[in-house]
C-alpha cells in the first residue's frame with residue numbers, strides 16, 4: 248500500500264510541531280523517520296496512523312483518502328516502544344487480540360484464529376512460548392510478540408514508534424535484522440521512528456531526516472551519507488569536525504591554523520566539515536595543512552580508536568574527534584597531552600552565503 252502525505256501540518260497551542268510537509272511512500276517501502284528529540288517524528292507517525300488529526304493537508308493510502316478516517320478504519324498495524332502487551336493475557340491471546348475484537352462479520356472462526364496465531368508465532372520464532380504471560384518474557388521477546396500482534400490483522404501499513412528503543416544494543420541489532428527479513432518476506436509498507444542514525448541507515452529503504460518540524464532530506468541511506476544537502480544532515484549523520492576558515496591567498500585561515508584550498512575551489516569564507524575518519528594524523532604540519540591539536544582523551548571504540556582533540560592556537564566550537572584503525576594508533580602510540588597535526592583527505596565545504604555544500608578532495 249502506498250502512502251501519500253500532502254501539506255500535513257500540526258500545531259499544539261502556539262507551537263508548530265509540523266510545518267506543512269509532503270512525502271510520497273511507495274508500496275512495500277520501509278521508511279525511517281530520523282531526527283533529534285522534538286523534531287516531530289512521532290507526531291507525523293501518529294497523524295499517519297489516525298491517532299492524531301492534522302491541521303492542514305491530506306493523507307492517502309493507495310487510492311483511498313484516509314484524512315478523515317478513524318484510526319480503526321485505516322487498517323494499520325502499530326508497534327510502540329514499550330511493548331504495550333496485555334499483562335493478564337497469554338502470548339497467544341495477545342497475538343489473537345486484534346482478530347478477536349473484529350466485528351462478527353469480519354472475524355475469522357475460532358479455529359482459523361488459532362491457526363493464524365500459531366503461524367504468526369512461528370514467524371516470530373516464539374511458538375514455544377504461546378502459553379506464557381508477558382511478565383515471563385525478555386524485552387526482545389515481548390517486542391517480537393508486539394510485532395506479531397500488529398501483523399495479525401494483516402495490515403498493509405505497519406507503523407513503528409522507536410520499536411527497539413528500550414532494548415540493549417545486541418538485541419536491537421538482532422531484531423533489526425529480523426524485522427528487515429520479515430518486511431522483505433511479507434512486503435508490507437512500513438514507517439518507523441528512530442533517533443538512532445545507525446538504525447535508520449541499516450533498516451530503511453529511504454530515510455526521512457527531520458528537524459524542527461521540517462523534512463530536511465529524503466534519500467537512500469548511501470546517498471544521504473554521500474550527499475548531505477545541509478549542515479544539519481551532515482552533522483546528524485556521523486561525527487563532523489568543523490573548521491571555520493577565512494579564505495586568503497589560496498588558503499583557509501583560522502588564527503594560527505591554515506589549510507590549503509583544494510584545486511578548483513573558489514576563494515570563499517565558510518565552514519569545512521570533515522568526518523572523523525577522513526584525516527591523516529602526523530607529528531608535524533604537512534604542506535597541505537597546519538592544524539595543531541592537543542590529545543585530550545583516547546577511547547577505543549570497536550574497530551577503531553577515537554582521539555579527542557582540542558585546537559591549539561585556533562578556534563573551534565567543539566572538541567574534534569578523529570577515528571584511527573588500531574594498527575595506525577599502535578604504530579604511533581599517541582598519548583594524552585601530546586600535540587598532533589591533522590590533515591583532511593576529504594570533506595564538505597559550506598560557503599557562508601550558501602546552504603548547499605561542495606564536496607572536497609585533496
Ligand SMILES: Nc1ncnc2c1ncn2[C@@H]1O[C@H](COP(=O)(O)OP(=O)(O)OP(=O)(O)O)[C@@H](O)[C@H]1O
Nearest residue numbers: 259262264282283284285286287288289290291442
Ligand atoms: N500533545 C501534545 N501537546 C503539546 N505539545 C506536543 C504534543 N505532542 C507533541 N508535542 C510537541 O511537539 C514537538 C514534536 O514532538 P514529537 O513527539 O513529534 O517529537 P519526536 O521527534 O518524536 O521526539 P522524540 O524523539 O523525543 O519522541 C515536541 O516539541 C513536543 O513537545
